[in-house]
Amino acid sequence: MKKQTEAIISVALIAALLAVLFILERTIPSTSMLFTVLKKGAIYALVAVSMNLLNGFTGLFSLGQAGFMLVGAYTYGVLTIPVDQRPNVYMYYDGGMIQFALHPIAAIIIAGIIAGIFAYLIGLPVLRLKSDYLAIATLGFAEIIRAVFQWDKLGPLTNGSNLLRNYPSYKSVLFYFIAAGVCIALIVMLINSTYGRAFKAIRDDEVAAEAMGINLAHHKRIAFVVSSFFAGISGALLAMYQTSIQASMFKSAMTYEILLIVVIGGIGSITGSCISSFLFIILSEWLLRFLDSELVIGGFKVPLLRSGFRKVVFSIIIMIIVLFFRQGIMGTKEFSVRRIFNRITGRSRKSSEGRNGR
Amino acid sequence: MSENVLKVEHVTMQFGGVVAVDNLNLEVNKGEIVSLIGPNGAGKTTAFNVITGVYPPTNGAVYFQGRKIVENHPQGKMRRQYLGENEGKYDHVIAPTPDRITKLGIARTFQNIRLFKSQTVFENILIAEHMRRTSNLFTATLHLNGTEERNMREEADRLLHILELDDVRNEMATSLPYGKQRRLEIARALATKPSLLLLDEPAAGMNPQETDELTAFIGRIRDDFHLTIFMIEHHMDLVMEISDRIYVLDFGKLISQGTPDVVQSDPRVISAYLGVQEDE
Numbered sequence: 038m039k040k041q042t043e044a045i046i047s048v049a050l051i052a053a054l055l056a057v058l059f060i061l062e063r064t065i066p067s068t069s070m071l072f073t074v075l076k077k078g079a080i081y082a083l084v085a086v087s088m089n090l091l092n093g094f095t096g097l098f099s100l101g102q103a104g105f106m107l108v109g110a111y112t113y114g115v116l117t118i119p120v121d122q123r124p125n126v127y128m129y130y131d132g133g134m135i136q137f138a139l140h141p142i143a144a145i146i147i148a149g150i151i152a153g154i155f156a157y158l159i160g161l162p163v164l165r166l167k168s169d170y171l172a173i174a175t176l177g178f179a180e181i182i183r184a185v186f187q188w189d190k191l192g193p194l195t196n197g198s199n200l201l202r203n204y205p206s207y208k209s210v211l212f213y214f215i216a217a218g219v220c221i222a223l224i225v226m227l228i229n230s231t232y233g234r235a236f237k238a239i240r241d242d243e244v245a246a247e248a249m250g251i252n253l254a255h256h257k258r259i260a261f262v263v264s265s266f267f268a269g270i271s272g273a274l275l276a277m278y279q280t281s282i283q284a285s286m287f288k289s290a291m292t293y294e295i296l297l298i299v300v301i302g303g304i305g306s307i308t309g310s311c312i313s314s315f316l317f318i319i320l321s322e323w324l325l326r327f328l329d330s331e332l333v334i335g336g337f338k339v340p341l342l343r344s345g346f347r348k349v350v351f352s353i354i355i356m357i358i359v360l361f362f363r364q365g366i367m368g369t370k371e372f373s374v375r376r377i378f379n380r381i382t383g384r385s386r387k388s389s390e391g392r393n394g395r
Numbered sequence: 396m397s398e399n400v401l402k403v404e405h406v407t408m409q410f411g412g413v414v415a416v417d418n419l420n421l422e423v424n425k426g427e428i429v430s431l432i433g434p435n436g437a438g439k440t441t442a443f444n445v446i447t448g449v450y451p452p453t454n455g456a457v458y459f460q461g462r463k464i465v466e467n468h469p470q471g472k473m474r475r476q477y478l479g480e481n482e483g484k485y486d487h488v489i490a491p492t493p494d495r496i497t498k499l500g501i502a503r504t505f506q507n508i509r510l511f512k513s514q515t516v517f518e519n520i521l522i523a524e525h526m527r528r529t530s531n532l533f534t535a536t537l538h539l540n541g542t543e544e545r546n547m548r549e550e551a552d553r554l555l556h557i558l559e560l561d562d563v564r565n566e567m568a569t570s571l572p573y574g575k576q577r578r579l580e581i582a583r584a585l586a587t588k589p590s591l592l593l594l595d596e597p598a599a600g601m602n603p604q605e606t607d608e609l610t611a612f613i614g615r616i617r618d619d620f621h622l623t624i625f626m627i628e629h630h631m632d633l634v635m636e637i638s639d640r641i642y643v644l645d646f647g648k649l650i651s652q653g654t655p656d657v658v659q660s661d662p663r664v665i666s667a668y669l670g671v672q673e674d675e
């Protein structure tokens with residue numbers, strides 16, 4: 038199949054998807070669970086892909102994603118609350134210190150930039166650490182950020198431990214799909230560029246990558262900052278979707294959820310992360326909801342079903358995956374028009390299959 | 396200025412109590428193939444690691460094409476021990492990371508092959524082009540560097556062709572037979588366009604036929620790529636046939652040096668290789 042044909046088919050598929058969403062929005066009531074799943078799925082797909090850029094493509098085991106999402110969400114909220122709403126929101130802080138409001142799109146981009154700046158500063162000391170220590174340090178950072186944002190002294194900026202709310206948000210599912218889609222496309226383009234090749238070299242073998250003239254510190258920092266930039270954007274989208282936010286939402290459990298999505302999808306597969314993020318949201322928001330509520334059938338109270346049980350089931354799923362399905366859904370493969378085409382026509386991807394083994 | 400491409404001066408490398416390299420001095424001249432031999436654990440790989448910036452030496456300096464590229468001296472008590480009355484003279488530290496050394500024109504291979512496992516032969520070679528990029532993060536991500544990208548790929552293909560690896564271009568690097576993996580690692584080093592090539596046991600694990608082919612290959616790339624080669628090797632046939640000069644290391648110390656004939660008949664070398672302790 039020609040590259041051009043492939044591109045045309047891909048574009049057509051995307052257009053079809055958006056058209057379907059457009060029609061759904063006009064036929065199904067907007068309160069439907071379907072839209073919750075679609076919006077949240079798109080947001081989680083973006084943050085999962087951003088985490089995959091680090092963990093799957095650069096080999097940096099970082100657990101700071103929730104922290105950068107928090108930074109993005111707060112940046113968005115703080116910058117977009119309309120001026121006349123500020124006295125309401127910042128009740129305890131005399132209307133807060135910021136007395137302007139930006140356009141949502143501008144605020145989303147700035148949310149990414151601020152998260153990126155945080156990442157740059159944190160990355161300077163932290164990125165020298167090796168795998169496990171890096172994970173611990175980034176996790177610690179996320180916890181610190183969460184505490185700092187609730188700090189009373191920062192109240193005029195962050196509203197302390199109170200909700201940020203009344204900021205504008207787009208309601209259409211199309212917006213979330215397009216925003217997340219554009220961001221994911223950018224990450225894919227980065228991975229397919231010469232920088233992406235450098236990341237993968239670092240992932241495969243740091244020592245060899247360095248011997249090939251790749252500046253480790255520089256490239257790890259780029260991956261970390263870019264990943265955090267997009268985590269910040271997904272945080273802004275999450276803020277928008279939830280219509281109110283609070284620092285205490287962004288617990289480490291959130292990072293684990295994202296990690297779970299990445300692992301299920303396949304570490305090193307972008308399409309895997311996207312697919313598994315929707316699966317995850319469908320499961321957690323829809324199918325497994327009943328696990329958390331008590332259920333009484335004919336006077337008999339079904340055991341175990343109570344608030345928090347869903348988490349137990351999830352933990353078991355994680356263990357099963359880690360023990361038996363380490364490759365995830367996709368491994369490191371990607372889902373593409375070309376692949377499907379080749380599968381259907383039975384053509385092999387490799388032109389030469391001849392291998393001389395030893 | 397002398398013709399030497401590489402000069403190692405008073406290099407000592409200590410890991411805790413282990414002195415892996417002990418006051419090593421050596422020179423490699425332009426166009427030469429020089430071998431570094433010695434029993435296992437003699438400190439040969441450590442010497443390579445110091446030259447390529449993997450770690451700064453405890454003491455000493457390395458020169459490349461007449462320019463000092465690595466230098467370090469100990470602080471505190473050990474300083475006097477190493478530098479004596481020259482203590483005050485040396486306070487310069489040059490500790491470049493390995494990627495900087497590569498950019499200067501020194502490439503290396505590893506004792507345990509270190510290919511990029513998840514990538515094809517072509518991609519393994521292509522990585523080397525990254526350090527010569529003129530695009531930045533934005534132009535590369537937005538794929539605005541089409542010409543550069545095309546040139547990178549052409550360059551990688553050109554090298555694959557010269558080194559007769561184009562038939563395995565799209566194979567995964569780790570699916571190649573062992574001998575070819577070694578050759579690919581050398582090809583990858585060549586892709587950085589070095590003037591000095593360091594080979595760490597290139598014939599390790601090869602059968603006699605593969606070793607013969609490798610011998611020819613090393614001679615050929617020296618000429619074709621105008622290289623200077625400094626090589627660690629155990630296969631004596633290969634070493635004796637190809638080397639202009641040989642250095643022999645034992646317990647971190649240089650115990651012999653010279654042409655293959657000289658080294659071969661040196662009793663210290665013979666006893667070091669037979670494991671006989673010298674009674675000094």
Ligand SMILES: Nc1ncnc2c1ncn2[C@@H]1O[C@H](COP(=O)(O)OP(=O)(O)O)[C@@H](O)[C@H]1O
Pocket residue numbers: 410413414415433434435436437438439440441442
């Ligand atoms: N990074 C390191 N940390 C501690 N000891 C090391 C390190 N690298 C090498 N050594 C020690 O230095 C000595 C020389 O090792 P090496 O240079 O690998 O020997 P060779 O390559 O000649 O076989 C050995 O005793 C080894 O254990």
Ligand SMILES: [Mg+2]
Pocket residue numbers: 439440441506
């Ligand atoms: Mg060695």
